[in-house]
Amino acid sequence: MPLLEEEALKLSEVQRLEGHTDRVWGLAWNPATGADGVPAILASCSGDKTVRIWQQRSPSSISFDCKAVLEEKHDRTVRSCGWSPSGKQLATASFDATTAIWEEHGSDFECVSTLEGHENEVKSVSWDASGSLLATCSRDKCVWIWEVLPGNEFDCVSVLTGHTQDVKMVQWHPTVDVLFSCSYDNTIKVWAEDGDTDDWRCVQTLSESNSGHTSTVWALSFNVTGDKMVTCSDDLTIKVWGVDIIRLQSGDINASWCHLCTMPGYHDRTIFSVHWSREGIIATGAADDAIRLFGESEDHSADGPSYKLLLKKEKAHAMDINSVQWSPTGSMLLASASDDGTIKIWKLESMQ
Amino acid sequence: MTLGLINANPIVREKKERITRPDLQFLFSVYTNLLVRSINIVRDIRDPEHPYSLEQLSVLSEESITVDEKLGRILITFTPTIQHCSMATVIGLCLRVKLKDCFPPHFKVDIKVAPGSHADEEAVNKQLNDKERIVAAMENPNLRQLVDECLYSSEL
Numbered sequence: 451m452p453l454l455e456e457e458a459l460k461l462s463e464v465q466r467l468e469g470h471t472d473r474v475w476g477l478a479w480n481p482a483t484g485a486d487g488v489p490a491i492l493a494s495c496s497g498d499k500t501v502r503i504w505q506q507r508s509p510s511s512i513s514f515d516c517k518a519v520l521e522e523k524h525d526r527t528v529r530s531c532g533w534s535p536s537g538k539q540l541a542t543a544s545f546d547a548t549t550a551i552w553e554e555h556g557s558d559f560e561c562v563s564t565l566e567g568h569e570n571e572v573k574s575v576s577w578d579a580s581g582s583l584l585a586t587c588s589r590d591k592c593v594w595i596w597e598v599l600p601g602n603e604f605d606c607v608s609v610l611t612g613h614t615q616d617v618k619m620v621q622w623h624p625t626v627d628v629l630f631s632c633s634y635d636n637t638i639k640v641w642a643e644d645g646d647t648d649d650w651r652c653v654q655t656l657s658e659s660n661s662g663h664t665s666t667v668w669a670l671s672f673n674v675t676g677d678k679m680v681t682c683s684d685d686l687t688i689k690v691w692g693v694d695i696i697r698l699q700s701g702d703i704n705a706s707w708c709h710l711c712t713m714p715g716y717h718d719r720t721i722f723s724v725h726w727s728r729e730g731i732i733a734t735g736a737a738d739d740a741i742r743l744f745g746e747s748e749d750h751s752a753d754g755p756s757y758k759l760l761l762k763k764e765k766a767h768a769m770d771i772n773s774v775q776w777s778p779t780g781s782m783l784l785a786s787a788s789d790d791g792t793i794k795i796w797k798l799e800s801m802q
Numbered sequence: 803m804t805l806g807l808i809n810a811n812p813i814v815r816e817k818k819e820r821i822t823r824p825d826l827q828f829l830f831s832v833y834t835n836l837l838v839r840s841i842n843i844v845r846d847i848r849d850p851e852h853p854y855s856l857e858q859l860s861v862l863s864e865e866s867i868t869v870d871e872k873l874g875r876i877l878i879t880f881t882p883t884i885q886h887c888s889m890a891t892v893i894g895l896c897l898r899v900k901l902k903d904c905f906p907p908h909f910k911v912d913i914k915v916a917p918g919s920h921a922d923e924e925a926v927n928k929q930l931n932d933k934e935r936i937v938a939a940m941e942n943p944n945l946r947q948l949v950d951e952c953l954y955s956s957e958l
Contacts, residue, residue: 571938634932765908
């Protein structure tokens with residue numbers, strides 16, 4: 451749906467998903483669903499130590515039912531979840547220091563593997579674009595990269611050190627095998643495999659000195675082409691970064707990211723989540739219970755792209771919002787997860 | 803956990819009279835009710851190291867809590883007994899647990915050490931207000947036990 455600059459938008463609440471008995475921390479849309487007649491599937495994870503799988507009732511309805519509850523596996527909060535690109539496996543990261551891998555067998559989900567190694571709480575998990583690599587990060591300051599092998603074997607190929615504090619999130623680039631992590635140490639680190647040594651190493655650190663954040667960076671998200679990234683922070687700003695995508699995709703691991711734009715003044719509490727839709731809309735979820743949407747503004751200054759606030763949904767939830775995730779299928783659906791224990795599905799529409 | 807007490811000789815004050823004015827309560831604004839209730843709730847939290855309440859050790863006083871009822875924000879400022887107090891995190895956790903169900907769910911609680919009262923003020927304040935770290939800490943059985951002892955031990 452092409453969005454025009456001056457078009458008025460509205461975000462309508464479609465459904466409220468209840469069931470979790472503690473705060474909902476993370477969400478993940480199954481990338482193999484929601485189009486071509488396949489009902490959309492959404493996973494959610496919670497402080498109640500479970501993961502819930504929600505399925506659209508039918509491809510034409512926007513009603514979700516809880517299809518499964520993945521329980522009795524994690525001993526503590528499940529902080530993050532992510533589907534493999536094929537949609538066949540779900541990885542769940544927990545404060546119990548493990549990451550579990552689940553597969554659907556008939557009408558049930560079964561845990562087919564448990565990844566251990568982190569010294570304490572695992573905060574985030576991410577699959578690369580090909581589904582052959584998995585990354586996890588933890589309060590132990592490390593980022594682990596795992597290789598996905600046949601028979602549900604997961605081998606650790608690298609333990610990346612460098613962050614000086616708790617690592618909050620890891621995210622693979624959408625098209626190349628470059629890994630990004632963000633941390634309580636206020637930085638974002640870029641990790642790539644050195645072609646000569648086959649070792650993974652930190653190729654760039656985005657810190658305060660390169661116009662980076664001045665407090666904990668909670669999340670990052672890429673635009674659909676992967677030439678831009680948006681990050682959000684406890685410093686109450688979101689920042690957009692860019693890279694020479696031709697260079698990056700040609701295999702140059704030193705293609706560096708530079709700061710393009712900072713958006714201060716829109717948020718007055720910690721921004722926990724940011725997600726860039728395929729259509730170019732940036733959604734944020736914050737500790738003031740509001741969802742905000744930003745889009746590129748037509749104001750072309752000499753300094754590069756700029757972004758403007760398209761919409762602010764106050765009191766989107768009764769408490770802090772921990773995660774916002776656009777559905778990957780162009781249906782303009784946005785899911786949000788909150789400390790209030792609920793998930794909401796929203797539809798973005800123009801008012802005309 | 804350190805073996806010796808960090809502050810072996812704290813200054814101890816008299817306990818103050820409880821604030822109870824039931825006949826005037828209905829005249830109080832929501833602000834004053836919340837303020838009074840929360841002060842009464844936290845003043846008796848036991849210091850992690852000593853058998854005295856946070857109020858007796860001047861860690862907390864009536865000036866410690868400010869409430870913005872319109873925005874739904876609460877700020878609690880406390881003074882650790884000495885500059886290098888590593889118990890600040892535990893005190894912060896105690897305050898959050900004790901106040902957890904006192905305010906409407908949309909209220910936001912921020913906890914800070916009083917300006918100038920701690921050598922690592924910025925670092926301590928950051929940790930006191932990182933929600934994810936707080937939740938993980940409270941899931942840690944050892945830390946949880948320490949907090950429970952501070953909250954539920956009887957008054958002296």
